[in-house]
Amino acid sequence: MPVVVPPGVTVEVDGLRVRVKGPKGELERIFRSELTIRREGDSLRVEPARQGPEISALHGMTRALLRNMVAGVHEGFAKILEIDGVGYRAELDGKDLVLHVGFSHPVRVPPPPGIGFEVDGKTRQILVRGADRELVGQVAADVRKVRPPEPYKGKGIHYLGEHIRRKAGKAGKVA
Secondary structure, eight states: OEEEEOTEEEEEEEEEEEEETTTTEEEEEEOOEEEEEEEEEEEEEESSSOOOOHHHHHHHHHHHHHHHHHHHTTOOEEEEEEESSTTEEEEEEEEEEESSSSSSSOOEEETTTTTEEEETTTTEEEEESSSSSHHHHHHHHHHHSSSOOOTOOOOOOOEOOOOOOOOOOOOOOOO
């Protein structure tokens, strides 16, 4: 299946190096030599050099990475995190995310290049936004790792819609 390149997105294929530019940013990646990437009009094609199960898996992954690069520079990606807990909150200090999540000190999370944070104080949600899907997911996981949800009361930082497995706690003495 070809990867369709939307208008407003430019793709440069230079051997194994692919550079994609669009309204949301610019991404570049070097792919493996077992595959050839060709530009055909307004689409990209990935073709394997030889056959085999390992090459077939690599072929599918390369196509998915190209699709994510094109979608990221055209539309962007985002992950939403929620904060649960009494007194837990998040705020922005410049571009840095500052988390107050029950420690004796606030936790400062600086964004890597290409990543932006947005904080909604009323709903206590953090939005991690960027063009690189892999980087957005990794930064969201790093923010969640500061205070993962605990199983007894569910306090902590979790993804929007994430189900938190709860434990019953102490049952008390049985007479």
